Amino acid sequence: MSHGRISSLGEKKLVSWIIKRARASFPDSELHGLGDDAALLDIGDEYLVLTSDLLLETRHFPDPSRPYEMGWKTVTANMSDLAAMGSKPEAFMLSMALPDLEEDFFSSLIDGVMDACTHYRAPLIGGDTNESDEIILSGMAAGRVRKDRVLLKSGARTGDLVAVTGPLGLGAAGTELILSGEKPAKNHEAAVESSLKPLAPVEDALRIAESGLASSATDISDGLVSELGEIMDSSRVGFRIFKEKIPVPREVFEIASIINRDPMELALYYGEDFELVITAGPDEMKELSGITGLHVIGEVTDSGIEMIDKDGRTYTLDVRGYEHLKGGVQ
Amino acid sequence: MSHGRISSLGEKKLVSWIIKRARASFPDSELHGLGDDAALLDIGDEYLVLTSDLLLETRHFPDPSRPYEMGWKTVTANMSDLAAMGSKPEAFMLSMALPDLEEDFFSSLIDGVMDACTHYRAPLIGGDTNESDEIILSGMAAGRVRKDRVLLKSGARTGDLVAVTGPLGLGAAGTELILSGEKPAKNHEAAVESSLKPLAPVEDALRIAESGLASSATDISDGLVSELGEIMDSSRVGFRIFKEKIPVPREVFEIASIINRDPMELALYYGEDFELVITAGPDEMKELSGITGLHVIGEVTDSGIEMIDKDGRTYTLDVRGYEHLKGGVQ
Structure with a gap:
């Protein structure tokens, strides 16, 4: 790293720099999945597949007046990573940071999350709420896949x-x-x-x-x-x-x-x-x-x-x- | 939910409302850990413990000129949830949304993340990067605990x-x-x-x-x-x-x-x-x-x-x- 701005590196270089740092910190660990669509945790015959995708009101949702679709898309973005690894969805978690939304708007957002969780058969099992100026939806998903099928x-x-x-x-x-x-x-x-x-x-x-x-x-x-x-x-x-x-x-x-x-x-x-x-x-x-x-x-x-x-x-x-x-x- | 603002409900009511929705969507699932410090996934004799904690520059870091400490604290906030469940840390993931930071500042932030990961013996195994106006660090951590010891x-x-x-x-x-x-x-x-x-x-x-x-x-x-x-x-x-x-x-x-x-x-x-x-x-x-x-x-x-x-x-x-x-x- 030098004295410029991170934009001059671009996302790919930034990520590969972080991966190098992560491997150097744990030289004896295998760290399966680093750099792939999702991370892999060894749980016997299977991998537990973990992914995390964060979506922002001002960057990821072309129509921020549609809360149901914001909730749905956040789940889908995470399920896409599980799919990319060939894994079966097991669970979804949602960390939110929110302005003081109207209850109806918030309720629609949660409807979108729940309907998507039902669609992908991944129950919502946890999360976190915070306050912020814009809507931030940080999803994480867990899936499973046989090691020889990942x-x-x-x-x-x-x-x-x-x-x-x-x-x-x-x-x-x-x-x-x-x-x-x-x-x-x-x-x-x-x-x-x-x-x-x-x-x-x-x-x-x-x-x-x-x-x-x-x-x-x-x-x-x-x-x-x-x-x-x-x-x-x-x-x-x-x-x-x-x-x-x-x-x-x-x-x-x-x-x-x-x-x-x-x-x-x-x-x-x-x-x-x-x-x-x-x-x-x-x-x-x-x-x-x-x-x-x-x-x-x-x-x-x-x-x-x-x-x-x-x-x-x-x-x-x-x-x-x-x-x-x-x-x-x- | 009625027609007010979510602030009038408060975080506790909001969370318990979401939990009720989550249980209703999956009436046949046990959903261990919902409402506890972290979520539990059944993986045989053990639970995989999953948690997610999102920190914002403007709300969670009293001194935003100290990137190392921001990285460290994000890991600690997640490890605290794993500790609360009595689980052994296994891995950490980091979804970031960042302004166009100086490379040195960003490098210090990652130093803080890596040193904390080393301290807690939880390798960084994945994440996500995005652009935003303020620094948003969404951590997630996975741990394990024997079912009869959670x-x-x-x-x-x-x-x-x-x-x-x-x-x-x-x-x-x-x-x-x-x-x-x-x-x-x-x-x-x-x-x-x-x-x-x-x-x-x-x-x-x-x-x-x-x-x-x-x-x-x-x-x-x-x-x-x-x-x-x-x-x-x-x-x-x-x-x-x-x-x-x-x-x-x-x-x-x-x-x-x-x-x-x-x-x-x-x-x-x-x-x-x-x-x-x-x-x-x-x-x-x-x-x-x-x-x-x-x-x-x-x-x-x-x-x-x-x-x-x-x-x-x-x-x-x-x-x-x-x-x-x-x-x-x-």
């Missing part, structure tokens, strides 16, 4: 295929549509719903994990390219992605046009998609496609991330951000 | 004695001294240290739990009287406390006089003391006193909390706040 970012091998569990860009388009203030058209309400009340693919994740067929996995909460970068770093591989195979729904293109945004930026770099990206050998991927809905979007290579468009042109993608995409045309 | 707020019986593990009021006096802007005298530095870099009595708690002699326990993070109220509600008992036996160090009286505060308010109602209050039968308490340092301050009765001063006068204490103390003279 899904990690490491494990992808050259020659594997890479797939996503669902459409990309919908949550991003919905979020940007809400923030733009444009009234959503009837057929854009699904995108708005994806942003406000997202679903984590817990059942898909469990089927994938139980099959033992995937070589690596992560959730796409930070955008596809960033997450491919995570698997790349952990597995020491690369990716070749076929642009035409990325499942970007028509609504993403329509909304992007209305709000004057690049649809592929929303689909590749924005985040807010609670889907998984997984890798598996070609035979295993075929078998997995029979178990759960998957969109194969490319293959695992030795290094780098390249994208091939429908005309066969190859782009090099930079995990750091979208601005590097355009400059990367070869 | 310390709960329930279990106190009429005729038991009640004891605390250490002095009260020091953290409160230190916090108020810092906030007053008065320069601490040499012999008041321990109080300042208690406020900025508190220690959770994890070793004491483990000895107490392993002995199997205590009938109930909780930590004193919200002030002795409030915590007695918690045991009272969970165990359906009352307390008779002997004022002269409450271990309030001389410095608390000195500092209270400097900053014009009531020392007994600091010792009884303020919180910031990371000590435990425990109950045990008379024989068991005697045995416990040989195992760890304890100050017996009174006994368990059928109902209510009364305090007897050195002249034999009886006061009725109200768990809701200090202003009720004075009005309660009989």
Whole structure:
């Protein structure tokens, strides 16, 4: 660390610096899961999977007048991390810091939390309340997974295929549509719903994990390219992605046009998609496609991330951000 | 819930309302630990103990120019909850939301976290980073305890004695001294240290739990009287406390006089003391006193909390706040 500001390092460097410090403090501990989507505690034949995701009124909720959806999304963000590890949700906890809300507003927020907990079958087992100027919802979730079935970012091998569990860009388009203030058209309400009340693919994740067929996995909460970068770093591989195979729904293109945004930026770099990206050998991927809905979007290579468009042109993608995409045309 | 503001309910009512909602959502689950200092997950012969405590720059850190102490205190606040359950710390996680801090400041904050993790032997195993306007540190900790050794707020019986593990009021006096802007005298530095870099009595708690002699326990993070109220509600008992036996160090009286505060308010109602209050039968308490340092301050009765001063006068204490103390003279 030097004398600058932490923003000049960026989140990835900051996190890897903390991880290095954490390992140095406990040189004799294995610290499973550090740097993965969730932490792992050894409890015999299984891992207890622990994750924590904090959401702020002013940063994570495009429409802060919808408390039910704020509660729901906080649970989903944490369940997404459990799904990414292939674990079965066991429990949820909620630390809140709140302004002096109206009781009805607060009650709706708790409704959203409880309904999501019921949906994911993860009882609320504890928490903490504080006062603050804005709504801060810090969730934590615990899950379980058999040790030999845990899904990690490491494990992808050259020659594997890479797939996503669902459409990309919908949550991003919905979020940007809400923030733009444009009234959503009837057929854009699904995108708005994806942003406000997202679903984590817990059942898909469990089927994938139980099959033992995937070589690596992560959730796409930070955008596809960033997450491919995570698997790349952990597995020491690369990716070749076929642009035409990325499942970007028509609504993403329509909304992007209305709000004057690049649809592929929303689909590749924005985040807010609670889907998984997984890798598996070609035979295993075929078998997995029979178990759960998957969109194969490319293959695992030795290094780098390249994208091939429908005309066969190859782009090099930079995990750091979208601005590097355009400059990367070869 | 009606149409008022949540402040009119108060934290206790809010929490018990949420607990009722949580139980109603999962009528068939046992949800051990709800309403206790930490949540319990059944993992065979043991409970996994999970807790979460969120600290805000503007509310929990009297001197926000001391990042090391902010990191340390966040870990301690969570370890205190693990201690209250008699559990052995296993791991710590940290979700942060941060302004664009200077790297040196951030590095000190992480130093404080890491040193505390080392002190409590709880490796940092995960977390989350976000941006925000003020520093928000949301810790979570996991511990383990044998099911037949867990310390709960329930279990106190009429005729038991009640004891605390250490002095009260020091953290409160230190916090108020810092906030007053008065320069601490040499012999008041321990109080300042208690406020900025508190220690959770994890070793004491483990000895107490392993002995199997205590009938109930909780930590004193919200002030002795409030915590007695918690045991009272969970165990359906009352307390008779002997004022002269409450271990309030001389410095608390000195500092209270400097900053014009009531020392007994600091010792009884303020919180910031990371000590435990425990109950045990008379024989068991005697045995416990040989195992760890304890100050017996009174006994368990059928109902209510009364305090007897050195002249034999009886006061009725109200768990809701200090202003009720004075009005309660009989």
